Amino acid sequence: MRIDVVPVGDVDDDAVDTASEALEEHYGADVVQMSGVPVPDDAYDDRTQQYNAEKLIDVGTSVGRGEKNVAITSVDVFYRQRNFVFGLAYLDGRGCVVSTHRLQMTADGGRLEDDRRTFMDRVRKEVVHEVGHTLGLRHCDNEMCVMSFSPTVSEVDAKYERPCSDCRCG
Ligand SMILES: [Zn+2]
Numbered sequence: 001m002r003i004d005v006v007p008v009g010d011v012d013d014d015a016v017d018t019a020s021e022a023l024e025e026h027y028g029a030d031v032v033q034m035s036g037v038p039v040p041d042d043a044y045d046d047r048t049q050q051y052n053a054e055k056l057i058d059v060g061t062s063v064g065r066g067e068k069n070v071a072i073t074s075v076d077v078f079y080r081q082r083n084f085v086f087g088l089a090y091l092d093g094r095g096c097v098v099s100t101h102r103l104q105m106t107a108d109g110g111r112l113e114d115d116r117r118t119f120m121d122r123v124r125k126e127v128v129h130e131v132g133h134t135l136g137l138r139h140c141d142n143e144m145c146v147m148s149f150s151p152t153v154s155e156v157d158a159k160y161e162r163p164c165s166d167c168r169c170g
């Protein structure tokens, strides 16, 4: 399986590399890092002052040539009524998006600063999670499973970066 990673906007190089490595390790994928593309103007929402996650998935699937295409961005993204998301994917879809914006925050909303390790661990978990959805995996009740729904960084930090035995596919 080929997975293309598409940086959208100005993205931390280490985060792009880390995301690619995690996908190679967990899904045995051939990961291709595409050249970066700008964040499209029409993804910006004046009301929330954030970016529409669905539009960023569209960027990934239009630029990427993989069976799965991961847009990775540092802008803050929202999805419908949810005021922010770490990422978004369509079940069994071709694309997903991961935003590093909130993964660089502490649980109380400050910045992680020099804690690169925690940041990179979160990037790995989120990218494995979103690609899991594109492979047909739904949210899992096991809170240690990478497919558990984890809307806060504390919950992301608490889980493993691998799917549990119920979720492991292929
Ligand atoms: Zn999810």
Ligand SMILES: [Zn+2]
Pocket: 140, 141, 142, 145, 146, 147, 148, 163, 164, 165, 166, 167
């Ligand atoms: Zn699971």
